[in-house]
Amino acid sequence: MVETDIKGGLVLVCADDPGGTSSVNEQDDRYISVLADVPMLEPSNCQEMKDMTKEAFNIAEEIHLPVFLRTVNTVNLSRGDLIFGKLGVPRRRGEIKGVPISFDRTRCHANILNKMEKAKELSEKSEFNRVITFNGIKAGKRIGVVASSICISYAEEIIGELGVETELLALGFTNPLPEKLCQDFISRFDELVIVEELSPFLETQFLKMAHEISAKTKIWGKETGHFPKAGQYRLETVAEPLAKVFGMDNPMPRQKGAKIALAARSLTNCPGCPHRNTYYAIKQVVPEDAIFANDQGCYLLGGLEPYRMSHAQYSMGASIGLACGFRQATGKPAIAFIGDSTFFHNGMSPLANAVHHNYDITVVVMDNGATAMSGFQLHPGTDRDAMCREAVPIKIEDVVRGLGATFVEVVNPNKIEETKEVFQRAIAHKGVSVVVSKALCKLMETREKRGKGLEIPAYEIDQEICNQCKVCIDVYGCPAFYEVADKIYIDDVQCTGCGVCQEVCPVGAITEKGAENG
Ligand code: SF4
Numbered sequence: 001m002v003e004t005d006i007k008g009g010l011v012l013v014c015a016d017d018p019g020g021t022s023s024v025n026e027q028d029d030r031y032i033s034v035l036a037d038v039p040m041l042e043p044s045n046c047q048e049m050k051d052m053t054k055e056a057f058n059i060a061e062e063i064h065l066p067v068f069l070r071t072v073n074t075v076n077l078s079r080g081d082l083i084f085g086k087l088g089v090p091r092r093r094g095e096i097k098g099v100p101i102s103f104d105r106t107r108c109h110a111n112i113l114n115k116m117e118k119a120k121e122l123s124e125k126s127e128f129n130r131v132i133t134f135n136g137i138k139a140g141k142r143i144g145v146v147a148s149s150i151c152i153s154y155a156e157e158i159i160g161e162l163g164v165e166t167e168l169l170a171l172g173f174t175n176p177l178p179e180k181l182c183q184d185f186i187s188r189f190d191e192l193v194i195v196e197e198l199s200p201f202l203e204t205q206f207l208k209m210a211h212e213i214s215a216k217t218k219i220w221g222k223e224t225g226h227f228p229k230a231g232q233y234r235l236e237t238v239a240e241p242l243a244k245v246f247g248m249d250n251p252m253p254r255q256k257g258a259k260i261a262l263a264a265r266s267l268t269n270c271p272g273c274p275h276r277n278t279y280y281a282i283k284q285v286v287p288e289d290a291i292f293a294n295d296q297g298c299y300l301l302g303g304l305e306p307y308r309m310s311h312a313q314y315s316m317g318a319s320i321g322l323a324c325g326f327r328q329a330t331g332k333p334a335i336a337f338i339g340d341s342t343f344f345h346n347g348m349s350p351l352a353n354a355v356h357h358n359y360d361i362t363v364v365v366m367d368n369g370a371t372a373m374s375g376f377q378l379h380p381g382t383d384r385d386a387m388c389r390e391a392v393p394i395k396i397e398d399v400v401r402g403l404g405a406t407f408v409e410v411v412n413p414n415k416i417e418e419t420k421e422v423f424q425r426a427i428a429h430k431g432v433s434v435v436v437s438k439a440l441c442k443l444m445e446t447r448e449k450r451g452k453g454l455e456i457p458a459y460e461i462d463q464e465i466c467n468q469c470k471v472c473i474d475v476y477g478c479p480a481f482y483e484v485a486d487k488i489y490i491d492d493v494q495c496t497g498c499g500v501c502q503e504v505c506p507v508g509a510i511t512e513k514g515a516e517n518g
C-alpha cells in the first residue's frame, strides 16, 4: 500500500490500548509507522482528534502516502466540546488511474524515502508540534519537558500544579519527528524529561538527536527508570517522577482509599449471557483431557473461572487452526470456540481447511447476533448492513454446510439439557463437527424488551429448599448470585431474568418471583 503512489487521501487509524483494557496486549504501534515509512499524528485530546484527522488527509493527499493516526484509549474515551471549521473541498468521486505495480523495488523504496523527507518538512512546520511556556524561564538549571499523546495533557496539568518555570515541547506529528525543532529544544536545556506511555519511542530518538549535536543535556525517562514501560499512565503515574526531576514534592500523592470489604470476583460474562450456558453445557460432557482453543470476543472470558476452557487464544480467527494443530500434535479431543462476527471476519478459511483435511475437531460458533465486546458493530450475519440499511443476514450454518461440513447442528444454549446432548454427539463425531450455539446477546435482548415495555421476570431462591451447595456460584458462575451469612441470594439489580439457573440448581430452589408453585 505504501509503495502504491496513492492520489486520494488515505488515513489509517490505529487505536493502541495501554493497559490492555479491551485488547489482548498493550503493544506500542508507533513503531509500525517507522517500519512502514508512513507519517504519524498522535492526538492528545478530542479537538486534536478531529483536527488531526483532517490534517492527516491533507498530508496524505500532498505527499501521496497513507498517514497513521495513532490514538490511545484514554483519548478515545474522552469527551469534550469541539470547534468545527469550515467544510473543505466538496465531495469528490474516486478515480482509478493506471496500474501502480512496479517490479523495480529499489526505485519504489527510494520514492518512499523521498516522500518521508517531504513529511519531515511538514512535521517541522506543523502546528501540532509546539512549545508551551510555563511561568517563563529563569536563570540557573534549566529543565524542559517533552510529551506526546495523552501525556501532553498530564504534563500540562502537573506542571501547572508544580508552578515551575519550564517549557513543554508538545509533539503531535511524531513520525518523522521535527528534527530541527527537537534539536533546538534539546540545546536550550540542561535536563529534559520525556513523558510518553509504553516504549521509549521518543526518548530513544531524543538520545540520538542529543548525541548528533553533541549536547550535554541529561535526558530523564524510561531508560533512567523514572517512568514505567508497561501499563496505562494516569496523572499520578506522571506526577511523582516529574516532581522528582524538578526537586519538588509530588503534587498528587496517592490517597488511601476507605477500607471496604469487597467480594473477590473474576472477570465474567454478563448475567444471563448465553455464552455462559454454552460453556456450562459443554463442560458437563467434554472429556477431561480436551484442549480448548479460544478466540477474540466476550466468549474468551470462558478461559477464566469457573470454566477455565481456553488453552490458547491469539488473533481473530486463530481458534480453528489452533484446534487442528492441537488435535494433530496431541491426539486429544480439540474444541475451537469462535464468535459470529469473528467467524465472518476470519473463521471461514481455517474451517474450509479443517474440512478439507478432515481434522477431528469440534467447532463451536458462539452466535449471539452481535459484535458485542467491541460495540455491537454489524456483520454479514446481522439483518442490517454497515449503513444500517435492511440486509439479508447470512446464516452461519448455511456457510458451514457450503464449506462441506457434514455434522452441523444449531442449538439454543439457554436450553441446557438439549445443548448438552448436541455437544455429546458433536464431540463423538469423527471429523469436523460444527455446533452453532445461537441465542441473542443478553444486553441486546434486554434493551429490546425494555424498549418495547415488556416485563423482565425476576427470580428468587427458596431458602427452605436451598442447601447452599453453591453450584449456581462456583460451577455456573452467574454474577447475579451472592452469599451473605451462608445464605445464597439473587441480586434483583443484576438479574436479567433469563431463568436458566432454574435448570442448573440441582434441588429446584430457584423460582420466578410471583409464579405459582407447582
Ligand atoms: S444451586 Fe440451588 S441449592 Fe445450590 S446454592 Fe444455588 S440456589 Fe442453592
Ligand code: SF4
Pocket: 271, 272, 459, 478, 479, 480, 481, 490, 494, 495, 496, 497, 498, 499, 500, 501, 502
Ligand atoms: S435468572 Fe438466574 S441465571 Fe439468569 S440472570 Fe438471573 S440469576 Fe442469573
